[in-house]
Amino acid sequence: MRAVDGVSLAVKRGETFCLVGESGSGKSVTALSAMGLLPRFRHRHPGGSIRLHADGSGEGMELLGASDDALRAVRGGRIGMIFQEPMTSLNPVMTIGDQLDEALLLHHPEMPSGERAERIVAALAEVRMPDPSGRVKEFPHRLSGGQRQRVMIAMALICEPALLIADEPTTALDVTVQAEILRLMRELQDSRGMGMLFITHDFGVVAQIADSVGVMRQGKLVEQGPASEVLRKPSHDYTRRLIGALPERLPREARAAARTEPLVRVEGLKVHFPVRRGFLRRVVDQFRAVDDVSLEVGAGEVVALVGESGCGKTTLGKALLRLIEPTGGRIELEGRDITHTSRQDLRALRRRMQVVFQDPGSSLNPRLPIMTTLLEPMRVHGIGRDDEERTRRAAELLERVEMPTDSLWRYPHEFSGGQRQRLAIARALVLEPRFILCDEITSALDVSVQAGILKLLRRLVDEDGLGMLFITHNMGVVEYLADRMVVMHQGRLVESGRTDAVLRSPSEDYTRSLLAAVPRLDGALVAAT
Structure with a gap:
């Protein structure tokens, strides 16, 4: 080589x-x-x-x-x-x-x-x-x-x-x-x-x-x-x-501005962690990782959640999915309050809300072939009459995420980073969810691979009417993918609105400083491709 x-x-x-x-x-x-x-x-x-x-x-x-x-x-x-x-x-x-x-x-x-x-x-x-x-x-x-x-x-x-x-x-x-x-x-x-x-x-x-x-x-x-x-x-x-292939240069198709009833609604959500000090590790304060956050994500809509590391984006996402317990507030999924739903009842709701993590290499089990990774969730939730039907559904899903069907018999280490991310998206879609959380899933990808993933996500949202909360710090990705964006700073939401409006004329100083720090190609600098 x-x-x-x-x-x-x-x-x-x-x-x-x-x-x-x-x-x-x-x-x-x-x-x-x-x-x-x-x-x-x-x-x-x-x-x-x-x-x-x-x-x-x-x-x-x-x-x-x-x-x-x-x-x-x-x-x-x-x-x-x-x-x-x-x-x-x-x-x-x-x-x-x-x-x-x-x-x-x-x-x-x-x-x-x-x-x-x-x-x-x-x-x-x-x-x-x-x-x-x-x-x-x-x-x-x-x-x-x-x-x-x-x-x-x-x-x-x-x-x-x-x-x-x-x-x-x-x-x-x-x-x-x-x-x-x-x-x-x-x-x-x-x-x-x-x-x-x-x-x-x-x-x-x-x-x-x-x-x-x-x-x-x-x-x-x-x-x-x-x-x-x-x-x-x-x-x-x-x-x-x-x-x-830069996300801000990808062509955007016309999208409807009308919003339906929210799939996910968060009201006054709080996640606090105790601060312990001293020999006896007494609680002396509370670290407010998420502090009184309210937002909505509708069907067929992508909402981008942006902010610096440590602002609470991932903690908010985990609390929304009930992967960590909120300190206060209310979480609704399709109109149902799931804030205090028991773990047993919550398991049945898992197929309605899924997550794609930042690093597919660590979120895909390296010891399992892709077929097992895709079939096991379907067995747990009773999707499909038998494994033959589940395998057929898995193969169709791989085609949707533009992966060859022979991927079913291969292991995660046999794929590139972009291919593994497509497989992680397939695993999230296999349960036919209504809401998906994506946490920095394109941050480590090349621009051409990233462009393919972003186009795939936008198509899935538009075709299936999914609701998506997309956590990122890449403003080019936000510009191409998101219908609305919310800006988080020190555990609080400081600004929200239509993506084009916030990017064009932000109302908060923090948002302006965030946008000013983005390294970008000047539109006048690059010849049309």
Whole structure:
């Protein structure tokens, strides 16, 4: 398999080169080749050259085929790298200070401990970590996602590398946190004059930070050039298709504005968690994760629930489905109060309301073939006369979500991320629900795969009259998919209305700041596709 095939590119000092493309196109393999981090004995480089000109010499250092000792000196010293998921990159049993100190010990063993301690605090302050001197004693799990990513940036830059490789560093972050991280990385780059290879599939991010762009497909670099030229007048069909697949650029069909009686109604919903302190763990306060929230979702309608991490979106969704118990308020499903319905009675109602989670890889049972995953819920709820009829229904459902029927006999690990998400949607639909909750189900997908999922969801809602609550922080997805949107902040709904009206003229300052932080392609910048 030619994961990377004849790729040539250059990253200059002080320049940001964005490498874009779908999953499997070879972006990360290209970056890992420069770092010498590909698995030993499972790959080979039959040709090519990677040269690092960190010291200003004309010839530079050849990295392909370099010794382990030479590569260890380069990694973290002359080339820094920020990975996509900081929680899997940071050591959970070491404090933040110890992990930063380790990098300095490896590359500057002669540096006194006092100077290292000062440099660690200065590095955290440089990435604008709150209370940097106190954070050095914290463990990664006590930091937010944005703070963990700041630690990763500090660790990558603490030895002042000439080149920084950033592999999808903002994919899982909220738009406001993403905007801060991108602005921070740009400022640090400008102040240090380092080159940056930024891997992403978000063209909004590309438009915001890139000087040059390279587009990869199936291991080849199909287009590259200055960012303004590639985004304004893409020359390759593949680039044009990627830009055209952005959710805000997908064609929207006319939709009826009239609403029916709500399928789901939430009135004054509250979810509070006790705050315990002291040796006896006494309750000293209540954390108001959801505080007096009211909303409705009608048949044939998609309502988008947006807000930053920690605002209470997922907690609201779980309480609405009775996966966690509400502290107060009222929940109605098709006019029936289910707030205090017993667990036994609630089980029968489960087929009327279903959920699709963010990560299908962890929500699909890896030990069960897809047929068992789809047939088991039907058996529990008595759908179908026998397994033969249930198998036929499952095969028809796979066709509806545009998956081949032979998927029934395969396991989740045999599918791509987008295919697994389609299978998760099929599992939610197998019980013929009236209401579906989708929690960030497209956040980790490529733009083209995401476009297919969004079109599928919209078609299902329009054809079957489903009601859908869609939790997301992607405003492009909201613009294409949602009929109405509600904005959540610190456990409360601060704004709601028709999607086009809220996006065009938000009434709340928080909504305006949320929309202003979204990295987007300017409509005038990109040629029509």
